Amino acid sequence: MVTRGYRVFQVVNAIVLTVVVVVTLFPFVNIVARSFSGEQEIRSGRVSLIPRGFNIETYRHVMSDSMFWTNYRNTVLYTVVATAVSIVLTTCYAYVLSKRQLKGRGLLIGIAIFTMFFNGGLIPNYVLVSSLGLRNTLWAIVLPNAINVFNLLVMKAFFESLPVELEEAAAVDGASQYGTLWRIVLPLSKAILATMLLFYAVSFWNSWFAGFLYLDRQELFPVTVYLRNLIAGATAGVDQTATSDSALQIAASIQAVTIVLTMLPIMLVYPFIQRYFVSGVMLGAVKG
Amino acid sequence: MTQPRPEAGRRTWRAAVRRDWQLYSLAVLPLLFFVVFRYLPMLGNVIAFRRYSPGGDVLGEYWVGLRYFKMFLNDPSFWQVFANTLIIGGLTLLFCFPLPIVLALLLNEVRTRWLKGFVQTISYLPHFLSIVVVAGIVLQVVSVDGVVNQGLTAVGHDAISFIQEPGWFRTIYVSSEVWQTVGWGTILYLAALTTIDADLYQAALVDGANRWRQTWHVTLPGIRPTMMTLLVLNIGTFLAVGFEKILLLANPLTYPTADVISTYLYRVGIVSGSFSYAAAIGLFESVIGLVLVLGANRLSRRLVGTSLW
Numbered sequence: 165m166v167t168r169g170y171r172v173f174q175v176v177n178a179i180v181l182t183v184v185v186v187v188t189l190f191p192f193v194n195i196v197a198r199s200f201s202g203e204q205e206i207r208s209g210r211v212s213l214i215p216r217g218f219n220i221e222t223y224r225h226v227m228s229d230s231m232f233w234t235n236y237r238n239t240v241l242y243t244v245v246a247t248a249v250s251i252v253l254t255t256c257y258a259y260v261l262s263k264r265q266l267k268g269r270g271l272l273i274g275i276a277i278f279t280m281f282f283n284g285g286l287i288p289n290y291v292l293v294s295s296l297g298l299r300n301t302l303w304a305i306v307l308p309n310a311i312n313v314f315n316l317l318v319m320k321a322f323f324e325s326l327p328v329e330l331e332e333a334a335a336v337d338g339a340s341q342y343g344t345l346w347r348i349v350l351p352l353s354k355a356i357l358a359t360m361l362l363f364y365a366v367s368f369w370n371s372w373f374a375g376f377l378y379l380d381r382q383e384l385f386p387v388t389v390y391l392r393n394l395i396a397g398a399t400a401g402v403d404q405t406a407t408s409d410s411a412l413q414i415a416a417s418i419q420a421v422t423i424v425l426t427m428l429p430i431m432l433v434y435p436f437i438q439r440y441f442v443s444g445v446m447l448g449a450v451k452g
Numbered sequence: 453m454t455q456p457r458p459e460a461g462r463r464t465w466r467a468a469v470r471r472d473w474q475l476y477s478l479a480v481l482p483l484l485f486f487v488v489f490r491y492l493p494m495l496g497n498v499i500a501f502r503r504y505s506p507g508g509d510v511l512g513e514y515w516v517g518l519r520y521f522k523m524f525l526n527d528p529s530f531w532q533v534f535a536n537t538l539i540i541g542g543l544t545l546l547f548c549f550p551l552p553i554v555l556a557l558l559l560n561e562v563r564t565r566w567l568k569g570f571v572q573t574i575s576y577l578p579h580f581l582s583i584v585v586v587a588g589i590v591l592q593v594v595s596v597d598g599v600v601n602q603g604l605t606a607v608g609h610d611a612i613s614f615i616q617e618p619g620w621f622r623t624i625y626v627s628s629e630v631w632q633t634v635g636w637g638t639i640l641y642l643a644a645l646t647t648i649d650a651d652l653y654q655a656a657l658v659d660g661a662n663r664w665r666q667t668w669h670v671t672l673p674g675i676r677p678t679m680m681t682l683l684v685l686n687i688g689t690f691l692a693v694g695f696e697k698i699l700l701l702a703n704p705l706t707y708p709t710a711d712v713i714s715t716y717l718y719r720v721g722i723v724s725g726s727f728s729y730a731a732a733i734g735l736f737e738s739v740i741g742l743v744l745v746l747g748a749n750r751l752s753r754r755l756v757g758t759s760l761w
Contacts, residue, residue, distance in 0.1 A: 257482035267468035284493020285734030341474035370582035
């Protein structure tokens with residue numbers, strides 16, 4: 165039963181969704197276009213969707229900066245170590261929390277959930293990380309954010325959905341609780357482990373504030389802090405009377421290139437990882 | 453629930469530990485994480501009540517009572533950032549809470565499967581970007597030579613230096629927030645929409661309800677628990693709004709409209725080193741956040757029967 169009014173709605177809907185798609189993609193295309201454009205062309209405000217004065221010199225220039233690569237390597241290192249630590253801790257705790265018969269389970273869950281609604285705040289965290297001597301180490305990035313409670317609840321929900329009989333059978337066969345987790349549960353949990361891996365990896369790859377706050381030496385920065393300093397330098401440059409316009413404009417195209425290079429890995433894997441994120445969020449929503 | 457006698461309680465604990473010690477041992481490291489990196493900082497807030505000097509005692513030198521709280525409550529610049537926080541938080545809530553619902557309802561009406569999937573995939577994309585990348589893109593798009601100004605000059609308007617204009621900051625912030633979060637925000641609603649019983653639509657159809665009335669009387673009540681849950685969560689994070697993005701987008705020229713509690717306490721505390729003063733502001737913010745989420749949750753439970761826990 166399709167009324168005329170509903171047909172009109174469908175046309176309007178198609179137009180609205182097209183606008184959503186265009187508006188979402190436009191800034192990406194614009195940044196890519198700027199990254200391949202000449203400084204003069206950007207500066208005169210002629211670059212929108214198509215590169216003007218096409219060149220790859222800016223890419224050469226950015227990629228010849230050894231600090232850019234150092235920081236890019238740091239991002240990879242921090243992401244790998246932090247994700248590994250997070251996965252281990254989250255899996256262990258989520259598994260414990262999924263055991264309904266465990267005494268003290270409610271308390272253990274409460275300890276985690278309370279932190280979602282109340283946190284110590286920036287200053288005490290800063291004092292803590294500093295006084296533990298973690299400044300200017302990888303651990304300042306890894307440890308303070310090792311467990312994300314939302315991810316923890318998603319994983320707990322998954323473990324709870326596994327049939328109890330499996331583990332009971334393992335217990336009857338004399339498997340220890342360690343053995344059950346390692347040999348029975350984890351092999352059945354590859355999908356959720358992959359989801360968690362992506363959740364954590366993307367969030368650590370994208371993070372910048374911990375690095376910005378706790379790392380003082382340039383050679384320790386992740387690439388997001390490299391980009392941040394570039395942007396901040398550029399905006400600070402605008403504040404002052406720009407004596408050399410060309411210097412300012414090099415900054416604009418360099419910014420575009422650095423933005424593109426920073427988001428490139430995420431964009432490349434995005435089509436393949438997107439559905440894992442969606443299913444993970446839904447699993448968390450159903451139970452969490 | 454009856455209280456077991458103390459001895460009985462102890463014995464049960466002993467039995468539990470004997471049976472499940474391997475499970476408890478798995479919880480040790482995660483618990484250590486929560487204690488050190490989540491609960492110790494909560495206790496660390498005692499420096500809000502003590503005189504703290506960098507390099508001195510971690511927990512401060514001596515008690516000063518509510519001195520720092522009185523200080524910021526009497527500080528006009530605190531009330532300025534407090535007002536900014538309410539305005540930016542309110543605008544964010546006003547746009548970023550309902551728009552995902554609208555988009556999810558629109559997507560739900562798309563009958564062509566691949567088309568729906570395509571729009572979803574595109575609209576989720578900005579969620580996966582680092583906030584630094586988002587800020588970088590925003591700054592380029594609204595720069596004097598950016599596409600927004602190209603549009604303005606094309607229609608004969610003068611170019612606007614958006615980043616330096618306090619009057620534009622909130623618009624830029626909220627727009628970029630909408631751009632980044634609305635698509636991803638539809639996921640939970642789309643999930644809730646699939647759980648609505650098809651029979652309800654049939655019944656509505658029999659009663660002569662058109663699509664619009666079906667949406668109003670079946671679809672919206674069906675996703676109400678999701679709406680309330682997300683509303684409560686949004687209200688809980690109200691005061692912490694946009695810290696990282698504002699830190700990246702604001703500059704001294706736009707502070708009059710852009711500076712919020714979290715960015716203010718960052719500058720006062722970390723940059724200027726007034727730790728106790730900033731900790732007092734932070735504690736104030738955290739407590740209000742907790743009160744807001746508890747209050748919103750209670751209200752939600754009483755009004756529509758939906759609760760976070």
